Amino acid sequence: MGLFFNFSVALFSALGSFLFGYDSGVIGSVVSKEFDLFQAFFHSPGDNITGAIVSTFAGGCFFGAAAAGSLATRVGRKRTIQIGALVAVLGCSLQTGARNVSYLIVGRMIAGLAIGCLSMVVPLYQSEISPPAMRGFLTGLTQFMISMGFLVANWVGYGCQFIRTDAQWRVPLGVQIFPAALLFLGMFVLPFSPRWLVEQGRHDEALAVVQLLHGDKxxxxxxxxxxxxxxxxxQYEKDNFSTKFSDLWSTKPMLRRTLTGIGIQVCTQFTGINVSSYFQPTLYAALGLSGSKVLMITGIxxxxxxxxxxxxxYFILDRVGRKPPLIFGAVGMSISLAVEAAINAKWGGVNSTNHAAQTAGVAFIVLFGSLFFTVSFGPISWVYQSEIFPMRIRATGTAVCTCANWACNVLISQVSPIGMSRLQYRFYILFVVxxxxxxxVVFFFFPETKGKSLEEMDVVFGDQVIPHALETKKMHNVGAEDDEKARESDA
Structure with a gap:
């Protein structure tokens, strides 16, 4: 079947990322002032409660990502995705039927466990089914589907604000049940990761999957x-190395891998993207915008x-690599947020009537998230952390990196309502820095990984132990040097 099948598998598995984006996006609409019936039902929760509603989800994600590392190793990437999808159905159902704030928070915690699991294992699965030349594109579908989740959430939020019953907020929260159920059922017909099959000793099955995913005439x-x-x-790793958690820092190359993987996720969170994602209506309100216009701009x-x-x-990532877009994005986001801070300092405020300033403020929020983040840390963070670890510790390493993402997410989402309220435009300056x-950090410490197979990452990080078939064009490299030495000795 080849490339089209490979693309279809990567895209369908990314429904887990769609859930990530949808839940993260819809909560910003639901807790906004435009959802007046949500505010009335939950008695106008203050900044601390709003922060808890948002950040509890991220807290669940932290523990879900941590658990997914062990699950992905034991039962495989495919089954772990299914487990995450099933838990998501439960958590989203509880949110939809919430009767009080505690009920809602418990539902978000359970949904967070699922999304944390999926956010770790989906890009891992995608990277292990991708050919080297297209791994950036296929694993980058994670971020594309996160963006699609945000897109759908924003427009569902825009439409549901006009409903005059509790369905105003229950429908947006309930929509996510359906993709979760579809993901659980659909994964039954998708293949296991071929690399996980090799690790389990199921070599014939693994070869059949590789031929199905990458083969053509x-x-x-x-x-x-x-x-x-x-x-x-x-097989060499399995025979010669351990799979202990401490392997993540047991050697300098492994420590570099771990710090780089954690670093890309921490840097991603400290771009400030989740302030924009979770609280985008609040950012527009600070420019003096209000009403349905706020949610419409969010949808656009x-x-x-x-x-x-x-x-x-599709067109850029696998051609130019990982580092140049990351540096470009960091510079662009710094400039965007600096300008945003200046606009808010001079012309911002809920009573602002300066139309030109409002337009410029909206433009730089859009540039920040939809341009500079989108062509840098957004997709690359998921690609990078999923491709740098050796197979024996890949699931564990990816889980640790994803946990770092969610730990920072909890911190930022919890303090952001308070920071925006008290610091106002000065809050932007934090993220400029x-x-x-x-x-x-990217310029000095992140290595380039473009075009390497997952097995060839040991060249990038300096701990290669055996030759690689794609380099030597030979199918039997293990022991080849010893055989050569023996022949020379006999001669």
């Missing part, structure tokens, strides 16, 4: 070499972000 040699490289590297912003994400991962720091 013209690339039999590539399939044979890729599978040989996969088989030899994973989401549509633009989804389109630009797809353009970036952190984006500058992100660019510096």
């Amino acid at each position: 013209k690339n039999k040699e590539f399939i044979d070499l890729e599978f040989a490289e996969m088989l030899e590297q994973i 912003n989401g549509a633009l972000g989804a389109v630009l994400t797809l353009v970036f991962i 952190t984006n500058i720091a992100n660019g510096v």
